[in-house]
Amino acid sequence: MRKEVKISIAIVEPSDIIFEGLQLFLNKTNKQIQVSRFENICTLLEIVENEPFHILILNPYFAQAEKNQFHRLQQKCSNSHFVAIVYQYYPKEIIRLFDDKISITDDFATFSSFIHKLVDSIANIHEGSTAEALSEREKEVLIHIASGLSNKEIADKLCISIHTVISHRKKITEKTGIKSRSGLTIYAISNKLISIEHSFYR
Amino acid sequence: MKKTIKQSISPDTILSDLILDNPQLLLMMEHFGLNIVVHKDTIRQICEQNQISTQLFILILQLYLYGEVFEKQQLTKNDLLPLVNFLKNSHFYFRNEKFPEIEQHINKIVLNNNTPPIKLLKQFYKEYLVEVEKHLTYEEKYVFPYIQRWIDNNKESNDSFSINQYKKRHTDIEYKILEMKNLLIKHIELEKDMVGRRKLLVSLSEVEHDLYLHSYVEDNILIPLIINLENR
CATH class of the missing domain: 3.40.50.2300 (Response regulator)
Incomplete structure (x- = not known):
């Protein structure tokens, strides 16, 4: 809030x-x-x-x-x-x-x-x-979340630990007020970070 | 909306005065299964007519007025029946009134705005309904019958269910409603039907608040009371 x-x-x-x-x-x-x-x-x-x-x-x-x-x-x-x-x-x-x-x-x-x-x-x-204003790294993590990757897959892709992925997710939730993958995907699409075709909703 | 200044509510308080100033109490009355037309009756009179203890009634009344309760509760086994009825009635309200109402609002907005985010919101809500339905069904299948066994004095000492299982399982079901509100207020642009969006947001806020109160009753009133009985 x-x-x-x-x-x-x-x-x-x-x-x-x-x-x-x-x-x-x-x-x-x-x-x-x-x-x-x-x-x-x-x-x-x-x-x-x-x-x-x-x-x-x-x-x-x-x-x-x-x-x-x-x-x-x-x-x-x-x-x-x-x-x-x-x-x-x-x-x-x-x-x-x-x-x-x-x-x-x-x-x-x-x-x-x-x-x-x-x-x-x-x-x-x-x-x-x-509030708001995600960092570039957080945006990257968000895009991967929205495309349906698991924490482990995101970690491998960005060459960071799962722990770091989780802490990015926490920060993203703090900033956007949204926690679930579906909610974050809608956020990412609304803010044009990812297209629906590339999201896990495709 | 006029709000009553925090005042001491006693069994001799006239209920109609409180309801006039605090329309949120209408829903509480409904959940208790009480008639709204309360004439000039005091809380004590209404409770006696309906076999509800004044302690329980005032406790929930305060919850609806102030959003939380601070006083030490002195509830007994006799409060279980009105409590369970209260919870069952609120399930009915969510399922048969609020959830369909929200769905209708969303459908109308989708009709007027055929954009991906709002269509996804519709899907998001559908998924939420599945989740919340699981939650409600679990309570109806396991928790309420368990409490009924307490009410009927039918509880075996080796009952396969204990309130602790429920306590552990009890999850936050209003969080996704807040997510929807966040998306609608901060992120999803609409081209048309701003009135629809406002109505949707109002409905979401109402359901969010009553879900919060519902969980509050379960976590802070029902569960402690049962634990108390189990430990006796």
Whole structure:
């Protein structure tokens, strides 16, 4: 069954008003989001290795005043999306260190559409890596299953062990939600991996 | 669909209120062989009129409402008869109502879309029916008569059947229904008859859910009760 990816966000922002406002807006977007707050980059750096965040929202002040720490954070969180929360002037080269920015003058509609796009794109990346999208090897195994070969025959054909064939089959089932040979054959034919004439249904 | 918020259900709960809010209970009533017109009767009254213990009735009621039951069961040998009748009636529902209904939906879609995947789905379903028929027949041939022997006090100490054999044999019969749903929702493109596909998916989901509840009753209510009796 498909699991919705819960997006985790770390906010590094010293002002209570700004933080509370951000949190309120984030809640109002109705997205599955988990927010954590950090006083400064140091405290975030301590835990970020064990608990990576999808999105980091930071006051650009930290990028300017704590350059080294910020640089370390970027290295450690190369997969996270860095967003600046801007409410005063910062030089362009500071803002450029971030992937995106939100401004304190943004209205809710702008903010919400930004968050929606961001969250959806992150969720897509995560689903893409776990669900569907069979690897080339898995497709090969699937085609042999659909053409009626046994695990042993597939193993011989691909010069791999039966154990490996079984583990490919498990992965295929996880990804497609289909376990039986007949079901997998219909999957393979629907996705044009094999023609009906070459399947065991011929 | 309105859903009753989890509430405590007691023998004094008025059943009609629950059924109004939870139409899935209609099927449960049918499986128990009960009349749907329950006036303003309480669960206790209905159970007394129909020789079903309130424990068993509330247990299955909760299962139909919440999809599982948590309370410790205090069922007795007297619950075997209504339980077996419940299971027999649900077999009838699958065989005579749901399975043919699904077949009709598929046939209609195949008529409108003559493509290999949907034709194969029809074959897939036929194979499934053979498999599920084996499952149902096994229960009717071995399990229900065994339970009947318990009910009739006719069980010999050297009975050739034991519930453990059944427990080991009991397989997951709703899995292939889920496979069909996966194929229909994710992979099989249709050119025509989207309404047919929707109807098919709804029927499949209904049968999948009731098969799940059916197995739940067998695995978590019937089998433990029999094991308890066997061990006595």
